[in-house]
Amino acid sequence: MLFHVYLPEQAPELYCLKPCRTEHNEPIPVKKYFGPSTVITAAFIGPGTVTVCTLAGVNSGYELLWALLFSAFATFLLQEMTARLGLISGAGFGEAIRQQLQHPVARLLGITLVLSAIVVGNAAYEGGNISGAALGVQELVFDFRLQLGAWQLSVAPLLIGTIAYLILGLGGIRLVQNALIGLVALMSIVFLTTALAAQPDWSQVIAGLFVPRSIDADWLAVVALIGTTVVPYNLFLHASLVRERYSDAAQLPDLRRELLVSIVIGAAISMSIVITSAATLFGQQDINSAADMAVQLEPLLGEWSTSFLALGLFAAGISSAITAPLAAAYAARGVLGWQADPTDLRFRRVWQGILLIGVAVSASGYSPVLIIQFAQLTNGILLPLVAIFLLVIMNQQSLLKEHTNTTVQNGFGVMIVLVTLLLGFRSLNAVLNFL
Secondary structure, eight states, rough: OOEEEEEOOSSSSSEEEOOOBBBBBBBBBOOOOOSSSHHHHHHHHHHHHHHHHHHHHHHHTTTHHHHHHHHHHHHHHHHHHHHHHHHHHHOOOOHHHHHHOOOOHHHHHHHHHHIIIIIIIIHHHHHHHHHHHHHHHHHHHOOOOEEHHHHHHHHHHHHHHHHHHHHHHTTOOHHHHHHHHHHHHHHHHHHHHHHHHOOOOOHHHHHHHHHHHHHHHHHHHHHHHHTTTTOHHHHHHHHHHHTTOOOOOGHHHHHHHHHHHHHHHHHHHHHHHHHHHHHTTTOOOOSSHHHHHHHHHHHGGGGGHHHHHHHHHHHHHHHHHHHHHHHHHHHHHHHHTTOOOOHHHHHHHHHHHHHHHHHHHTTTTSHHHHHHHHHHHHHHHHHHHHHHHHHHHTTTTTGGGGSOOOOOHHHHHHEEEEEEEEEEHHHHHHHHHHH
């Protein structure tokens, strides 16, 4: 079963997920294991995942696998909430915040939080997306820099930004998006296969998964691993996606089954990257380029490893560089109460601004690997703040009726907020001490 994932030019949702049709134009029955959640997984398996997971394996071996296991659990729990919100209420996360926070101060705080998450988080994420795609271009084609006074500007991010702008501006996203997701899927299969070919120490892998260990120097890496998996803008996106596939509360079990399969696949891919880099690169070298990261694929791909990884980074980066600005624009539209019209000037200005910031950050001359790390760290720090608002919304009976959170769901949600808050504070402290 194949899916066409596309962005309709006039539809209010970011994605429409339609099944392929037969030669007689009759819908093929939709399988229960793939759907909107598959798009969410494809969104977080990007250049940030490849880079951050590679660095975790290089610097810490298998010891931080527990962070990915926690991230997978947190992603399932939070994405299930926002998907349930979209199914039961018919509202997106941004719209729900606007509707439920009636007190002027609370509404102002909520809108400010959402817009901060969108502007800061998505701008940083977009810088990482474009930097990831630029890493691929620099390895495959060229690495040309312009000298402007004391500044050096890399041309590759400008090229990526131009491509993304043209695709967004012209609306020709459908074919490109499908092709790029296909390339990312292929790269994921290669990492899973290489993880097995690298013959890791499975006793250490199991210990890394179930025995949380870290030293002070690793807290930033832990938050980055969480930030590359539990992406705040995906929480806004998912509520809109489910409305294209599900329409009745009786379909909740199917939605949860599909989400579980997607998250398990995504977590397996992320863990395979950590395992592969730990088995092949642990403690050996600094990671500064696609060629450095590609060494871990040599057991399977040999001399083709660098070119393959560069192509994968380009695909993952430019695909996310298209979707992240649009996700920010739709979230802003929902929380600010704009009309559902993608041609609205305000809507266009949001995605254009996010794209411009991403290009500027990526072209600034800073190390692409450092930019990607910062993007994931930013998302990890913003996550508990967004999760708090989600927990408040998910307990509103006026919105969700009998489908509000259970005590168990609230308990796990509070635990996730507390853990991510603790990690965020530790990371900020580490950054301030470093500065």
